[in-house]
Amino acid sequence: MEILKTHLNKRVSSKKESAFIGGRSSLANVNLRRAKSEVVADVELYSTYPDILNFYTTPPTYSITLLEFEQYATERLKMLRLIERVNLTTAVRNNEYFYTIMKEINKSLDLPTYITLLGSKIADSKGDDDSDDNLYARKIDHIAHFLLRLAFARTDEQRKWFMAMEVDFFRLKLWKLHRINDILERHNLPFVEAKEEGKKFNKEILDSSFVMTATVPSEMRVYKVPFIHALDLVRSRKVFLHMGYAYVPYNDVASVISVKFRSWLSESLSLLKKNIHLVEDDERLRPLITGFEKRHLGSDTSVPKNGEMVTVAQLSGFSEKSFPLCMKQLYDVVLKEHHLKHWGRLQLGLFFKRLGLPMDEATKFWRSNFTKRPETDTSRFDKQYLYNIRHMYGQEGKRADYTPYSCMKVINSSVGPGDHHGCPFRHSDATPLRTKFVEAGVPPEGIKEILNLVEQKHYQIACQRYFEWTHDKLTIEGGVTHPNQYFIESRNVLTGKKTINAIKEEKSEAKRTFYYKSQPSQNPEELMETTDGAESTIQTVDAMDEDSDAIFASMEY
Amino acid sequence: MVVDFDSECLIDLLPLYYGRLFPGELMYRWLSYGNPEFFSHREFSFALAGDVYIRYQSFTSNEDFVAELKRRKPEKIDIGAVYNQKPKTRDTLIDFIPLQKEFVLDIDLTDYDDVRTCCQGAKVCEKCWKFIAVAVKIMDASLRDDFGFQHLMWVFSGRRGVHCWVCDQEAINLDSHARAAILEYLTVIRGGENQAKKVKIPNADKLHPFISRSVSIIDDVFDEICRDDQSMLEQGDKNFEMLPEEVKSAVKDSADRFNAVMNYINENKKEKKTVRTALYELKLQLCFPRLDVNVSKDLNHLLKSPFCVHPKTGKVCVPFDPKKAFEFDTDGVPSITQLMDEINAFDKQPSSEAKSEADQKETKVVVVDYKKTSLAPFMKVFEGFVKELEKQRIVKSAADNKTIPDKSNIRIDDF
Numbered sequence A: 001m002e003i004l005k006t007h008l009n010k011r012v013s014s015k016k017e018s019a020f021i022g023g024r025s026s027l028a029n030v031n032l033r034r035a036k037s038e039v040v041a042d043v044e045l046y047s048t049y050p051d052i053l054n055f056y057t058t059p060p061t062y063s064i065t066l067l068e069f070e071q072y073a074t075e076r077l078k079m080l081r082l083i084e085r086v087n088l089t090t091a092v093r094n095n096e097y098f099y100t101i102m103k104e105i106n107k108s109l110d111l112p113t114y115i116t117l118l119g120s121k122i123a124d125s126k127g128d129d130d131s132d133d134n135l136y137a138r139k140i141d142h143i144a145h146f147l148l149r150l151a152f153a154r155t156d157e158q159r160k161w162f163m164a165m166e167v168d169f170f171r172l173k174l175w176k177l178h179r180i181n182d183i184l185e186r187h188n189l190p191f192v193e194a195k196e197e198g199k200k201f202n203k204e205i206l207d208s209s210f211v212m213t214a215t216v217p218s219e220m221r222v223y224k225v226p227f228i229h230a231l232d233l234v235r236s237r238k239v240f241l242h243m244g245y246a247y248v249p250y251n252d253v254a255s256v257i258s259v260k261f262r263s264w265l266s267e268s269l270s271l272l273k274k275n276i277h278l279v280e281d282d283e284r285l286r287p288l289i290t291g292f293e294k295r296h297l298g299s300d301t302s303v304p305k306n307g308e309m310v311t312v313a314q315l316s317g318f319s320e321k322s323f324p325l326c327m328k329q330l331y332d333v334v335l336k337e338h339h340l341k342h343w344g345r346l347q348l349g350l351f352f353k354r355l356g357l358p359m360d361e362a363t364k365f366w367r368s369n370f371t372k373r374p375e376t377d378t379s380r381f382d383k384q385y386l387y388n389i390r391h392m393y394g395q396e397g398k399r400a401d402y403t404p405y406s407c408m409k410v411i412n413s414s415v416g417p418g419d420h421h422g423c424p425f426r427h428s429d430a431t432p433l434r435t436k437f438v439e440a441g442v443p444p445e446g447i448k449e450i451l452n453l454v455e456q457k458h459y460q461i462a463c464q465r466y467f468e469w470t471h472d473k474l475t476i477e478g479g480v481t482h483p484n485q486y487f488i489e490s491r492n493v494l495t496g497k498k499t500i501n502a503i504k505e506e507k508s509e510a511k512r513t514f515y516y517k518s519q520p521s522q523n524p525e526e527l528m529e530t531t532d533g534a535e536s537t538i539q540t541v542d543a544m545d546e547d548s549d550a551i552f553a554s555m556e557y
Numbered sequence B: 001m002v003v004d005f006d007s008e009c010l011i012d013l014l015p016l017y018y019g020r021l022f023p024g025e026l027m028y029r030w031l032s033y034g035n036p037e038f039f040s041h042r043e044f045s046f047a048l049a050g051d052v053y054i055r056y057q058s059f060t061s062n063e064d065f066v067a068e069l070k071r072r073k074p075e076k077i078d079i080g081a082v083y084n085q086k087p088k089t090r091d092t093l094i095d096f097i098p099l100q101k102e103f104v105l106d107i108d109l110t111d112y113d114d115v116r117t118c119c120q121g122a123k124v125c126e127k128c129w130k131f132i133a134v135a136v137k138i139m140d141a142s143l144r145d146d147f148g149f150q151h152l153m154w155v156f157s158g159r160r161g162v163h164c165w166v167c168d169q170e171a172i173n174l175d176s177h178a179r180a181a182i183l184e185y186l187t188v189i190r191g192g193e194n195q196a197k198k199v200k201i202p203n204a205d206k207l208h209p210f211i212s213r214s215v216s217i218i219d220d221v222f223d224e225i226c227r228d229d230q231s232m233l234e235q236g237d238k239n240f241e242m243l244p245e246e247v248k249s250a251v252k253d254s255a256d257r258f259n260a261v262m263n264y265i266n267e268n269k270k271e272k273k274t275v276r277t278a279l280y281e282l283k284l285q286l287c288f289p290r291l292d293v294n295v296s297k298d299l300n301h302l303l304k305s306p307f308c309v310h311p312k313t314g315k316v317c318v319p320f321d322p323k324k325a326f327e328f329d330t331d332g333v334p335s336i337t338q339l340m341d342e343i344n345a346f347d348k349q350p351s352s353e354a355k356s357e358a359d360q361k362e363t364k365v366v367v368v369d370y371k372k373t374s375l376a377p378f379m380k381v382f383e384g385f386v387k388e389l390e391k392q393r394i395v396k397s398a399a400d401n402k403t404i405p406d407k408s409n410i411r412i413d414d415f
C-alpha cells in the first residue's frame, strides 16, 4: 500500500525543505559570534547567505527591474555556457576540471558576479570571503538561478541541460568551499561513520575510491550511506558497494551532497513546469523568457530549417560535400550494410527531417535500402521500421515534434558494439578517422591539426577545422554546434549564396532582434550597452516595482 | 522432447494456453505486491495477430486479466509501469505519469555479434548461450552483493536472451536518474564500430571489486568460450586490434594466435603493467555482458511478460534459477504445441483405479493443469519467487508495526 501512496502524495512540502536545510535557523548565532570578531557590514545579507553554497530551496523575495532581470539572467546563462564548453572536453569532475572552470571564469570579461562570488584567487581562497561585494554576489547568484529556472522550465531537454549545468556549478562551489564538515553538520546529511566496516573492507574501499593507495588506512574516515544517495560515485564506479550501502571516504562526501541538490532541483523544476503558464501569461515576461530559449545555442530553435524540400535523389550529392562526418558516416553505413541500429536511425532520421526531407521521401530512403537485405522484405520493413519513421515525424505516439540532435547531444550519446552513431571526432579511433580525412582530401598538415584537436578532446573545434579544410578555408562563424547548422553553412558556401561576411551580418541582426523583442520600449542599441557594462550587474534596486513582484509571485509554486 | 512449432497455429492454441496453463493467479500475486491498487494501475500492452499493438490496458483482478487474455489472444504481453491512474480508464485532463516499475535488465545475443563466430543475428546455439550464462552470473552477483537486492527473477526471453526483474521495493521506487547510474556502474564495454578497444581499465593494480569479481567469473570459462568455442583473435577478428602494439607484433606471424597471445601475456604480465592491463581488458571485452540499457533506464519502457509464448519459436518465456544458468538448455524449454500435446495425453489417460464419472471429474479439477506438463519445474521457480516476496512483506510489516517513529528516523527519510 505505502509504495503507491507515498508517490501519489509526493509534494515538495515545506516540512521537507526545512528538514533538509534544517541548520539554517541556527545560523543567526553563528552570525552573532562572527560579527564580534569581524566587521560584517551587511548583517542581514550575511544571515541569509552564510556562505556561497546555496541549495536554492526558497525563491528570493527581492524586487528587481526588468532590466536587471535581463542582466542577471544573461550573465548566468553565459556562466553556464562556459561550464558547458569545459564539460565537452572532459567527463570527470576532478581538481583539474574545477581549476579549468575557475581559470575560464576569471578570464572572462562579462562574469563579474561570479568572479566575485568564487574569489579571484584560485589557489588559496577557501571561500571565506565575507566582504560586502561577495555578499551581494551571493544574492545575485540566488536571484539569477531562479530567473533561469523560468526560462528553462518548459521542455524536458531545456530542463535537463539547465540542471546538468547548475549541478556542476554547485559542485564548483563545494569544491571552493572545502568545509565539508560544516556542511554535513548544518544540513543533517544521513552519513553514518562506519568504523568497523571501514577496517574490514579497507582494501575494497581503497581499490574503489579516488583515495590514493598511499593514504594511511587507519587515518581514513569512512562514511556509510544508502547507495541511492551516492549515485554519482556509483555511476563512475568510484565507491565500494556492499549490500546496498556505499562506503564513502571522507574526501568523496562532496559528490554525494551534490546529488541531493540535483534531485531537489529536479523536483522543483517539474513542479514549476506545471505552473509556467502563469509566467507566460504575463505580457512583460513572456518575451524575456521565450527570447532566452534562442540563446541556448545548439538547441533546436537556433537552427533554421532548410528553406527547400529535399528529395532522396539529392541526398547522395549532399552527403559527399555537405554532411558533417557524424551524418555522412551513418549515411554510408545504410548504403553499404542496408541496416542501422536504433540510435543511428534516430540520429540520421531527425537530421534528414530538419534537412527538409518529407516523410514519404524518408520512408522511400529507408525502405529501399533496408529491403536490400535478404531477411527484410517490404512487409517486414513496414512492420519493424515504419512506425519508427512516422514517430520521428510526429505521426505516431505522443505526436511530439522530435528535434534533431545538437552536437552536444551527439557527442554525449552512449555508443556500444555494433553502433555507428555518435560523433566520429569523439567515437572513432585515429586510424579510421585519418582514412576519412584522406578521402575527403584534407592535406597532411590539416589531418595533423585535426587529430591534435581530437586528442585534446576539442571535438567541435576539430569538426570546424574539418569544415574549413573541405570548404576552401571558409569557416563557420561561432563554431559548429549542430549538424544541421553545419549542413546549411556548407550549402551556403558551396552555392556561393553567402560569403563569410554576409553570415556575420546576419548574426548580429539576430542579436539585435532579440534585444528589441525583450525590451520594446527601449532603444535596442542603448540596451546592448547597458547589458555589457560590468558594474551595473551587481547592483540591485530595492525600490518597489510592480513589474518585478509579478515575477516572484508566480514563482511561489 | 522437441515438438515442431508452427506459428500459423499459434492463434488457435493461445486461448487454451491462457485458460489452462498461464499462471494468472501467481502473476497477480506478484504484480500486486500485496496492494490491489498496484495491480490495477499497471500498464499491460498486447501484440495481437495481424500486427495490432494495443497499449494502456489495465485490469482490476486476476480473473479480469485472464478473461481478457482468453478473449484477445495476445501473441505477446508486455508489462509497463505503475501509473498514477488506471491506464485503461485514465482521465486525459489529468497528467498521466509513470510512478514505479521494477528495475529490469535485458540481455540479448544479437548484441554479441562482435564476439560470436558460431552464429549471427537471430540464431542461437549452446555455444553462444554460454555468453548469456556469464552475463547472468555477473549481473546476479552484483545486484545482490553490491546493491543489496534480494528479489530477482531471471526469465528466458523465448529465443536468444534473458530478462531480469528486480522486484525489491527499493528497486521499484528508483527514478530514471538512479536507474541510469546503476546501469553505468554495470557497464564496462563502451565504444562503437569504429573503436577497436572497447574496455579501458585505468589501473590494473587497483581494480574495483566489481571488476575483479567479474573477471574471476569470466576466468572459469574464458578459454572454453574464446578459444575452443569461438576461435577468437584469429585472422579477421577485429577484436585482435584492441591489443597493445607490443603484443600484436610479438604474435602476428603465429598460426595459432589465441594461444600465442595468451602465452605472451602470461610470460610478461609480472613485469609489465601494460600487459596486465591488456589481459583484463581482453577478458572483459570478449566476455563481459552487453546490456540493452534503454529498456532499463526509462520508467515507461515495456518489457515482455514472463510466461508469454514467443511468437516465432513457440517457446514459453520461463523463469529460471540463475545459479544454474550454465546448465540451462533452451531446447528443454517447452513450446506451446508440446504443452498442448502433453495436456491432451494426460486427459486421455485412463485412471489407474476404476472410478465413477463424478470422481474422475473431481480429479481433473484438483490437478492443476501445468503440473501435468513440462512447464512444472519452471512454474516452481516462479512460485518460489512470489512466495519469497510475500514472506518478506509479512516480516517487514511486522517490523514496521513495532518501531515507534522517532525524529532522527524521519530526518533520514527526508534526505
Ligand code: SF4
Residues within 6 Å of the ligand: A324, A325, A326, A327, A406, A407, A410, A411, A422, A423, A424, A425, A459, A460, A463, A480, A481, A482, A483, A486
Ligand atoms: S562536431 Fe557536431 S557536426 Fe561535427 S561531427 Fe561531431 S556531432 Fe557532427
Ligand SMILES: [Zn+2]
Residues within 6 Å of the ligand: B116, B118, B119, B123, B124, B125, B126, B127, B128, B129
Ligand atoms: Zn551460437
